[in-house]
Amino acid sequence: MSEPIRQVALTTVVLGVLVAVAACQSPPSPQGPPSAANSSSAATSTTPTGSAAAETVIDISVADGAVTPTNATVQGAVGQPIVLVVSSDVVDSLHVHSVPEHVFDVEARPDQRFEFTVRVPGRVDVELHNLHRTVVTIEATP
Amino acid sequence: MTADFADTVLAHGVGGSTDLPVPLSYALIGAAWALALTFAVVAVAWRTPRFDPAKPGHPLPKWVSDAVDSPAIRWIAALAALVFTAWVLVAAMWGPQGSGNALPGVFYVLLWVGLAAISVVVGPIWRAISPVRTISRLLGVSRGHRAAGDARRKYPANFGYWPAVLGLFAFVWLELASPDPGSLTAIKIWILAYAVAMLLGAAVFGSTWFARADPFEVYSVTVSRLAPLRRNRATGRIVVGNPLDHLPTMPVRAGTVAVMAVLLGSTAFDSFSQSRTFRDFVDGNAATVPFFGDHGGAAVLRTAVLLLFVVIVGVTFSGAARATSGVSREQRRELPGRLAHCLIPIVVGYIFAHYLSYLVERGQETIVRLADPLGKGWQLLALDPGDVQYFLSQNPTLLWTIKVGCVVVGHLVGVIAAHDRALRLLPVGHQLVGQLAMMLTMVAYTLTGLYLLFGG
Numbered sequence: 001m002s003e004p005i006r007q008v009a010l011t012t013v014v015l016g017v018l019v020a021v022a023a024c025q026s027p028p029s030p031q032g033p034p035s036a037a038n039s040s041s042a043a044t045s046t047t048p049t050g051s052a053a054a055e056t057v058i059d060i061s062v063a064d065g066a067v068t069p070t071n072a073t074v075q076g077a078v079g080q081p082i083v084l085v086v087s088s089d090v091v092d093s094l095h096v097h098s099v100p101e102h103v104f105d106v107e108a109r110p111d112q113r114f115e116f117t118v119r120v121p122g123r124v125d126v127e128l129h130n131l132h133r134t135v136v137t138i139e140a141t142p
Numbered sequence: 143m144t145a146d147f148a149d150t151v152l153a154h155g156v157g158g159s160t161d162l163p164v165p166l167s168y169a170l171i172g173a174a175w176a177l178a179l180t181f182a183v184v185a186v187a188w189r190t191p192r193f194d195p196a197k198p199g200h201p202l203p204k205w206v207s208d209a210v211d212s213p214a215i216r217w218i219a220a221l222a223a224l225v226f227t228a229w230v231l232v233a234a235m236w237g238p239q240g241s242g243n244a245l246p247g248v249f250y251v252l253l254w255v256g257l258a259a260i261s262v263v264v265g266p267i268w269r270a271i272s273p274v275r276t277i278s279r280l281l282g283v284s285r286g287h288r289a290a291g292d293a294r295r296k297y298p299a300n301f302g303y304w305p306a307v308l309g310l311f312a313f314v315w316l317e318l319a320s321p322d323p324g325s326l327t328a329i330k331i332w333i334l335a336y337a338v339a340m341l342l343g344a345a346v347f348g349s350t351w352f353a354r355a356d357p358f359e360v361y362s363v364t365v366s367r368l369a370p371l372r373r374n375r376a377t378g379r380i381v382v383g384n385p386l387d388h389l390p391t392m393p394v395r396a397g398t399v400a401v402m403a404v405l406l407g408s409t410a411f412d413s414f415s416q417s418r419t420f421r422d423f424v425d426g427n428a429a430t431v432p433f434f435g436d437h438g439g440a441a442v443l444r445t446a447v448l449l450l451f452v453v454i455v456g457v458t459f460s461g462a463a464r465a466t467s468g469v470s471r472e473q474r475r476e477l478p479g480r481l482a483h484c485l486i487p488i489v490v491g492y493i494f495a496h497y498l499s500y501l502v503e504r505g506q507e508t509i510v511r512l513a514d515p516l517g518k519g520w521q522l523l524a525l526d527p528g529d530v531q532y533f534l535s536q537n538p539t540l541l542w543t544i545k546v547g548c549v550v551v552g553h554l555v556g557v558i559a560a561h562d563r564a565l566r567l568l569p570v571g572h573q574l575v576g577q578l579a580m581m582l583t584m585v586a587y588t589l590t591g592l593y594l595l596f597g598g
Contacts, residue, residue: 140162
């Protein structure tokens with residue numbers, strides 16, 4: 001009765017160890033620190049000036065009570081400047097839940113630039129206050 | 143009104159960043175270990191029950207027990223906690239009414255996570271320091287009789303822990319599902335309702351009410367079953383012993399399983415609610431909820447899903463506990479309660495995996511804020527915001543290892559406890575097959591937990 005179960009258990013242990021070994025050898029995860037080349041993802045664009053290659057730029061537009069993007073994820077790095085470029089048709093405020101936190105007043109006009117850096121690694125939500133929407137989550141790695 | 147900065151601090155009501163998601167490789171290694179260890183325990187391990195709450199343990203020196211039991215020391219601890227509460231309330235009322243206030247950090251971080259951290263080491267400390275118990279005793283003393291002895295009615299046994307389950311759910315609801323977790327007003331209303339419910343209940347049912355209905359006391363008692371320190375019931379001495387001998391002393395009452403379900407379900411919901419899938423779902427459907435408006439509709443959806451998580455944990459656990467052969471109907475009905483303590487290690491492991499960096503980092507920030515309760519630039523005890531250390535966040539690989547380690551160790555201890563309990567409860571011949579459903583359920587909880595830590 002217990003002999004087959006014993007064999008199942010042994011097989012599972014062996015399989016488990018194999019999976020663990022395979023996982024150890026898997027390529028670096030996408031959460032690893034991004035290099036300067038791929039630091040801008042789908043929701044970002046590099047600055048036209050090109051002077052600060054390490055900048056992460058996030059374009060945000062608020063129109064007709066809706067914000068684009070929402071709930072996006074962007075890779076960033078600690079100490080590296082992050083720039084929010086906001087075009088809005090209403091007054092609102094952006095809250096950046098980093099350590100330390102930042103608050104930016106958004107006016108009803110295009111191309112406002114807000115720059116900040118994140119000091120402590122973590123997932124940083126950028127939230128639009130009046131609309132109650134999370135615009136983007138920045139995964140700031142060390 | 144509170145300043146409008148305070149009422150949008152979303153994450154757990156205390157603001158700041160949250161942990162980076164655990165990489166897939168860490169989650170996979172954790173999952174592989176959890177699976178392998180589970181089957182090793184079920185099939186290769188011992189065949190007669192090993193763990194027994196009646197084991198004596200190694201007694202600590204007698205002065206330790208004397209100190210813990212000394213009325214003077216108990217009064218000093220209780221009054222110190224009461225003074226601390228008053229300090230926090232003064233800061234809440236007259237301190238900065240924005241994100242600089244210490245109240246959310248004390249409430250969500252020091253109370254919720256700190257209480258678990260202390261209870262898992264030294265035991266059910268809330269019973270000794272609970273401010274509502276102290277107030278109730280002070281009122282009783284001033285009226286010239288003992289608060290414990292003056293119950294007007296006997297606490298009904300069929301209430302069990304259910305009032306505490308409601309309280310625990312109210313707490314996690316405020317933190318994870320309410321429209322405004324960071325709102326000082328909302329937290330103050332919650333605390334007021336809690337204090338009124340505790341003191342009124344105690345006036346009717348005496349101090350038994352605190353033991354059954356105070357969410358923090360039941361939480362503290364639950365977590366404390368994993369503590370290495372306990373009291374030898376025969377001699378009354380404080381002893382050091384194997385936590386696995388201590389675990390089965392979790393009282394089995396109506397609602398014991400529900401306590402576990404709220405604790406585990408809400409922590410899982412907290413991870414899940416940060417995922418993009420869930421946020422998109424809430425954003426897309428909030429407006430379709432009638433009567434509550436867009437913002438209120440989002441809270442209704444979050445509440446429904448939070449409740450769903452809790453119910454899923456409760457139903458799957460009860461179902462798995464009953465899924466055995468060779469027991470009578472009566473015995474089968476009792477099984478979920480008699481196995482409930484096996485969930486405690488999984489709950490505690492997951493709480494620490496999830497909130498450890500919160501406790502350490504937001505906890506430090508909170509203490510710094512408490513050193514300047516009124517926002518006047520005081521630096522009591524020479525604490526200033528520059529002192530806060532973010533060591534865990536700055537070393538993500540260490541934090542990830544700790545997180546996955548907490549989940550896997552919690553899972554292993556839970557599985558060992560469940561195996562041992564099955565040997566005691568189930569008839570010979572049904573012991574191996576009878577515990578399979580429980581083992582698979584625990585594996586499912588752990589894999590789900592790891593998947594959620596990975597970021598879904």
